Amino acid sequence: MPEHGGDTYKDLLLFLAAAGVVVPLFTRLKVSPVLGFLAAGVLLGPYGLGRLAEQAPWVSAFTISDRAQVQVLAELGVAFLLFTIGLELSWDRLKAMRRLVFGFGLSQLLLCSLVLALGFLAVGQTLGAAVVAGLALGLSSTAVVMPALAERKRLKGAVGRSAFAVLLAQDLAVAPILITVTLIAALVGAGEAPGPAAVGRALLALAPAAVGLALIVILGRLVIRPLFRGVAKAEGSELFVAAALLVVVGAGAAAEAAGLSMSLGALVAGLLLAETEYRRAVEVHIEPFKGLLLGVFFVSVGIGLDLDAVAADPWGVIGLAALLIAVKAGLIAGLARAWGVPWRAALETGLVLGPAGEFAFVILNTGLVEGLASPGFTQSVLVSATLSLFCIPVLAALGERVARRVIRKAPDEETAPGPEVEAEALLERRVLIVGYGRVGRIVSELLSEHDQGWLAVDADPVTVSAARREGLPVVFGDAARPEMLKRLGVDTARALVVTMDSPTKTDEVVEAARAARDDLILIARARDDRHAARLYALGVTDAVPETTEASLQLAENTLVDLGVPMGLVLATIHERRDRFRQAFQAATPENRRDRPSRALRSTLRQKV
Numbered sequence: 008m009p010e011h012g013g014d015t016y017k018d019l020l021l022f023l024a025a026a027g028v029v030v031p032l033f034t035r036l037k038v039s040p041v042l043g044f045l046a047a048g049v050l051l052g053p054y055g056l057g058r059l060a061e062q063a064p065w066v067s068a069f070t071i072s073d074r075a076q077v078q079v080l081a082e083l084g085v086a087f088l089l090f091t092i093g094l095e096l097s098w099d100r101l102k103a104m105r106r107l108v109f110g111f112g113l114s115q116l117l118l119c120s121l122v123l124a125l126g127f128l129a130v131g132q133t134l135g136a137a138v139v140a141g142l143a144l145g146l147s148s149t150a151v152v153m154p155a156l157a158e159r160k161r162l163k164g165a166v167g168r169s170a171f172a173v174l175l176a177q178d179l180a181v182a183p184i185l186i187t188v189t190l191i192a193a194l195v196g197a198g199e200a201p202g203p204a205a206v207g208r209a210l211l212a213l214a215p216a217a218v219g220l221a222l223i224v225i226l227g228r229l230v231i232r233p234l235f236r237g238v239a240k241a242e243g244s245e246l247f248v249a250a251a252l253l254v255v256v257g258a259g260a261a262a263e264a265a266g267l268s269m270s271l272g273a274l275v276a277g278l279l280l281a282e283t284e285y286r287r288a289v290e291v292h293i294e295p296f297k298g299l300l301l302g303v304f305f306v307s308v309g310i311g312l313d314l315d316a317v318a319a320d321p322w323g324v325i326g327l328a329a330l331l332i333a334v335k336a337g338l339i340a341g342l343a344r345a346w347g348v349p350w351r352a353a354l355e356t357g358l359v360l361g362p363a364g365e366f367a368f369v370i371l372n373t374g375l376v377e378g379l380a381s382p383g384f385t386q387s388v389l390v391s392a393t394l395s396l397f398c399i400p401v402l403a404a405l406g407e408r409v410a411r412r413v414i415r416k417a418p419d420e421e422t423a424p425g426p427e428v429e430a431e432a433l434l435e436r437r438v439l440i441v442g443y444g445r446v447g448r449i450v451s452e453l454l455s456e457h458d459q460g461w462l463a464v465d466a467d468p469v470t471v472s473a474a475r476r477e478g479l480p481v482v483f484g485d486a487a488r489p490e491m492l493k494r495l496g497v498d499t500a501r502a503l504v505v506t507m508d509s510p511t512k513t514d515e516v517v518e519a520a521r522a523a524r525d526d527l528i529l530i531a532r533a534r535d536d537r538h539a540a541r542l543y544a545l546g547v548t549d550a551v552p553e554t555t556e557a558s559l560q561l562a563e564n565t566l567v568d569l570g571v572p573m574g575l576v577l578a579t580i581h582e583r584r585d586r587f588r589q590a591f592q593a594a595t596p597e598n599r600r601d602r603p604s605r606a607l608r609s610t611l612r613q614k615v
Contacts, residue, residue, distance in 0.1 A: 018071045021051055022306055041151045042397060044302045048309020055314070071310060081307035083256070084300030085369055086273035087293070088150065090255050092178045093277020094286050104172055111169070111346040112176020115360075118342065119335050120145035126334075132384060135191050139374035140388050142184050144331055148364035148396060149174045150301060155359065155403040165352035166359075169343055173360055181366050182271050188373050219265020223258055223272060227279040235285040239468035239483055247292035254280065270369060284471045287464075287494040288484045308368055312393045316386060327391040328362075332398065336361035358406035362395035437462045439500045441486040441516050442507035443470055446532060450504055451479070464495055487515035492523050502528035510534045514545060521546040555587055
């Protein structure tokens with residue numbers, strides 16, 4: 008076969024087949040797609056169908072043979088995961104949840120890592136291997152836990168808040184953990200006892216990495232915003248993907264050149280981009296791409312599941328996975344209760360966070376490369392961690408069921424809000440303003456005067472940049488895209504106000520917003536009476552036609568200047584506005600079936 012024949016693309020075709028067949032099958036069965044990728048990796052790997060290749064050579068056509076090629080894409084998938092985590096870490100959100108994140112979350116990571124490390128020390132592992140394994144297994148899976156809770160509609164309650172706080176703390180700790188592993192490796196490589204002098208020399212050895220990280224931060228602040236401003240002006244959605252790839256790969260390559268991991272560079276890039284107005288637009292454009300790359304990562308994890316190792320010592324591997332889940336679940340549930348989480352939610356949180364996470368594979372492989380752990384020990388731990396990942400959907404269902412039966416509580420205990428919950432809810436329940444021109448700015452100013460939180464979005468990068476220089480919460484994006492509305496927080500918004508002067512674009516935003524939420528207060532600017540009628544037909548709560556409001560304002564000023572009492576004028580204007588609104592609302596879906604009738608349009612024209 009020629010050098011660039013079909014075999015060159017065989018592994019890619021198999022992965023795409025897994026993404027197009029196996030994962031939808033798992034989704035149809037209401038099982039996490041992540042588990043679908045893991046199962047596909049096991050099936051297509053050398054320990055799955057690959058075991059039959061010697062007896063049936065044709066089977067090799069259905070196995071992934073070049074794991075190194077998959078590993079490169081998998082590393083990029085992990086980098087994108089850390090990049091998106093960095094994008095989601097806003098200062099306001101951390102401040103609102105600081106007690107759960109930095110209290111409960113960090114104490115969970117420290118306690119679980121310590122207990123697990125002591126356990127590995129007790130069975131004869133070296134200090135370096137025990138610390139690396141403890142830190143790796145102390146983490147949980149953001150990629151599996153959050154979808155599992157979402158499928159069971161548990162994200163909005165105490166379970167979702169507690170799990171998110173822990174996962175957020177763990178995500179923040181990934182970079183320090185990777186640096187710690189590198190520091191431990193430097194100490195072990197020097198062959199010195201971990202005294203002050205040895206630690207000082209190890210830290211000095213990390214000086215190039217610190218300098219490299221500082222340069223990434225400085226250059227990122229100087230380059231990222233102008234780069235995405237240029238992309239926004241070009242108005243090409245594919246350019247956002249290209250720019251995000253450039254930032255992730257560039258920051259990752261720079262971090263590797265400085266002696267750090269690609270993942271750490273991507274996390275820093277995400278944190279820097281999160282401070283800009285283009286954060287949500289980038290999230291929308293890279294979401295499908297990130298999902299596929301993460302799929303490659305989980306396929307590579309599945310490929311690495313050594314079924315021979317499981318068969319050789321099934322009770323040892325399965326026992327380690329079960330012990331890991333039991334120890335972590337008990338510690339997390341106890342800590343959750345200590346931090347004020349209700350017992351039922353604490354139990355569920357412990358069960359879903361008990362298994363290992365995706366970053367366990369990154370940290371364990373880093374420890375293996377650094378020479379801190381033996382290949383045999385690392386493989387055993389990796390196999391157990393992989394098995395524990397498969398248990399998360401089952402544990403999520405089990406936790407909800409067991410908690411209901413075992414723990415009797417008051418009906419309102421689950422939803423009783425604490426200070427952090429109220430602060431986060433206040434942060435999320437903002438008014439969304441679509442369009443930040445003259446009208447949008449006035450609306451935002453009046454909302455601020457009455458202490459109402461708001462967030463504005465505009466598709467003009469110049470307008471957005473000018474508002475950001477004033478310190479205003481305005482972001483770049485197209486609110487007609489359902490994904491963008493979701494990123495803006497339409498699910499929790501108090502209201503959405505459309506102030507754009509383009510009727511077509513206004514209609515698109517209204518349709519997308521009403522499709523996202525039936526109960527959303529939706530107020531839109533209309534060009535004229537016909538446009539207002541059309542907007543009511545699309546489901547707005549209120550439409551404000553420019554021609555009508557202009558005529559009412561002119562009439563009000565004229566009557567007051569003529570000496571008519573102000574109170575009487577205002578009453579007349581309000582009464583006339585109500586009559587207009589009733590006529591416009593006759594176009595709503597419950598009052599009519601089609602577009603506004605000819606009689607209705609004639610009535611509207613006469614009234615205006």
